[in-house]
Amino acid sequence: MPKTPVIDLSTCSQCEGCVEVCPSVFRKNEAGYIEVLDLSDFAEECVEEAMKFCPAGCIHWEEEDT
Numbered sequence: 774m775p776k777t778p779v780i781d782l783s784t785c786s787q788c789e790g791c792v793e794v795c796p797s798v799f800r801k802n803e804a805g806y807i808e809v810l811d812l813s814d815f816a817e818e819c820v821e822e823a824m825k826f827c828p829a830g831c832i833h834w835e836e837e838d839t
């Protein structure tokens with residue numbers, strides 16, 4: 774089942790660590806918030822790395838219902 778990384782913006786500190794670790798998945802949008810790019814396939818290792826790195830622990834996987 775495909776899964777998507779999701780950021781809990783209520784706890785995200787905007788440190789941009791995830792963007793540095795995994796720029797192919799995370800980016801800072803024009804409003805200044807971190808967001809997940811709209812991809813069909815996420816580089817799992819890269820996302821896991823960002824999850825480990827995230828000081829707020831606010832990135833998690835969400836399983837898609839397809």
Ligand code: SF4
Nearest residue numbers: 785786788789791827
């Ligand atoms: S690493 Fe975590 S706290 Fe930092 S910007 Fe990314 S999601 Fe937010």
